[in-house]
Amino acid sequence: MHFCMDWRSMKFDWNRARAFLVTAEEGSLSAAASALGMTQPTLGRQVAALEEELGVLLFDRVGRGLTLTANGLKLVDHVRAMGEAASHVSMTASGQSTTIEGTVRITATEVASAYVLPAMIAGLRAAHPGIEIELVATNNLRDLRRREADIAIRGVRPTDPQLIARKLSQETACLYASKGYLAVHGPFETPGALAQAQFVGFEENDQFLEGLNAQGLTVFEHQFPVRTSAHLVQWQMVRQGLGIGVMVSRIGDADPLVCRATPWLPAFEFETWLVAHREVNTSRRVRLVFDWLVKEFKNLPAVA
Template sequence: MEGSPRTLDWNDVRYFLAVARTRRLAKAAKVLGVDQTTVGRRIAALEERFRVALFLRTPAGWELTSAGERVLQSAQRMAEAAEELSAQAIAEDGRIEGLVRIATSDTIAEYSVVPAIRAVQARYPAIRVVVNTGFARVDLLRGEADLAIRLVRPTDPRLACRKLAERSFRLYASREYVRQRGTPDSLLGQPIVTYDEAIRLGGQPFQLLQTEGLHVAFQANSARVMMAAAIAGIGITQLPDYVGDAMPQLVHVLPSFDKPYRIWLVVPQAKRRVAAIRAVSDAIREVFSAAPST
C-alpha cells in the first residue's frame, strides 16, 4: 500500500470497521461483498502496516485490542466524514434516499416508528428502513444503527438527543382476572407476566419492584405476547401506558406502582445532517408530537 505505515486510507477503514462491528470474518465479508479470505488478508496486512495487533482472535469472535480501540476512533471519524460527504452530494442532486437503521423497543416500533416510516416513504420512496428491536443496546458510535429511540438519555457528547415524550409504565390485568380475584391491593402472591430473563437482568418490566415473593407465571420476549397473556388472565403485567390503555380488555391496576419515564431520540452528531436520517427523525418527532400525553 502507498502512504506512511500509520496512515489509514478509506479501503483500510471499510475492512477494519466491518470486522470491528461484526466481530466475525464471515459476517464482515458478507457486509463488504467479498470472500472471507480477502477480509482476513486485508486485516493481517493492516496489522503488519501498523506493526501492532488490532484484534484478538477468540472463540467468541474478533475482539479489539487497546490499539484497535484507538484505531477505531479514527476509523469512525473517517466513516462519518465519508457519510457526510455522500449525504451532501445527494442533497446537492436533490435526491433523498438511502438506508436508515433504527434501534428501539418493539412497542415503540409498532406504535410510533411504523406510522412515521409510512409518512416518510410516501414522500421519499427511495428511503429504506431497518428496525432492530430487543433488549440488547446497539452502539450508535460503532455504526450498529443510525438512530435510536431510548428510555435513557445518553451522556456522550458525540450523541445528539431530543426528548420525544413523557410516558409511564403501568400494571395491567384483564377484566376477567379482576372479576375473579378482585382488584389487587398488592403484588404479593399475584401471578405476573414478564419479559424472559427481565428480572434476572434487572430490566423492564418490574424493574423497580421488589421481586421477592412475586410469582412469575409467564415469561416472553415480546410485549405483544405479554399483552396477550395478560388479556388471557394469566397474570398481571407491566406495559407502557400507550399500549395498555389502548386495550379495552385490560384494566390499569395498582397505580402506586406507576413508573414515569422519558423517551429520547438519539442520533450520532456526525449523522444529524444526513438527509435520509434527518427525514426519518423529523417524522418520528411528528408522530410523538401528535400523540396525547399522559
C-alpha cells in the same frame, strides 16, 4: 476512536475505474469505447493501468469478449456504487436531484416498534418514497458508534459525547390485567392484596421485580409463574389472562381487553430519547428521518 481518512495515500483514479465498470457492463472493449465516446486503445490502456495499479487481473478474454475474473467480480459492485454516487453528485450540483434516497436503520423497543413507529414510518414513506427503513425491534441497546443503527429510540439519555440526543416525551407505564383475570382474582385495592396475585415476568426478571418493590409493593419471585424474553409476548399473555404485566400507559389504556390492575398505584415514569451519531449532521437522509421522528413524537397525544 475517531476514524480519519488518509487522503494522501489514496491514489485511486476514477477514470480508470469508470473504464473498468463500463467494460464489465458492455462485455467488450469496443462496445465500452463506443459507450464512453473514446477510442478502443485508449480505453484498453485505462483498464490495463487499473489492473497494474491494483496488482490483479480483472478480465479474462473469451473469444472477442471479456469476462470478469474472481477479483473483477469482487470489485465491480464497489465501482458501480462509486458510479451511482458520482451520478448523484453531478445531478445535485446541477440542481436536478431534489430527492433523498437510501436506507436508514432505526432501533427501538419492541413496544415502540409495534405500536408507535408503524404509522410514523408510513407517513415518512409516503412523503419520501426514496427513503427505505430497516427497523430493529429490540429491548437491547445497539451501538450507534459501531454503526449497528443510524437512529435509536431509547428510554435513557445517552452519556456518550459522540452521540446527539433529543428528548421526545415523558412517558408512563402501569400495571395491567385482563378483565377476566381481575373478575376472578381481583380486585387488588391495596398493596397487601397483591400478595395473592400472579404476574407475567421477563426472562431477566430482577429489574421488574425490584421496580415493583421500589413502589412499596411486596412481590416475590414465586408470583411469576410465567416469564418470557419478549415484552410483546408478555403483553399477549397478560391480555389472555395469565396475570398482571406492565405496559406503556397510552397503549394499555387503549386496549379494550385489559384495565389497570392497580389504579391507586402511581404510574412508572420514564423518558423517551431520540439518539443518533453525529453523522446526522452530514447525512441528509439520516437527518430527514431524525427530524421526522421528532415532529411525529410531538404530535402524539399526551398521556393521562
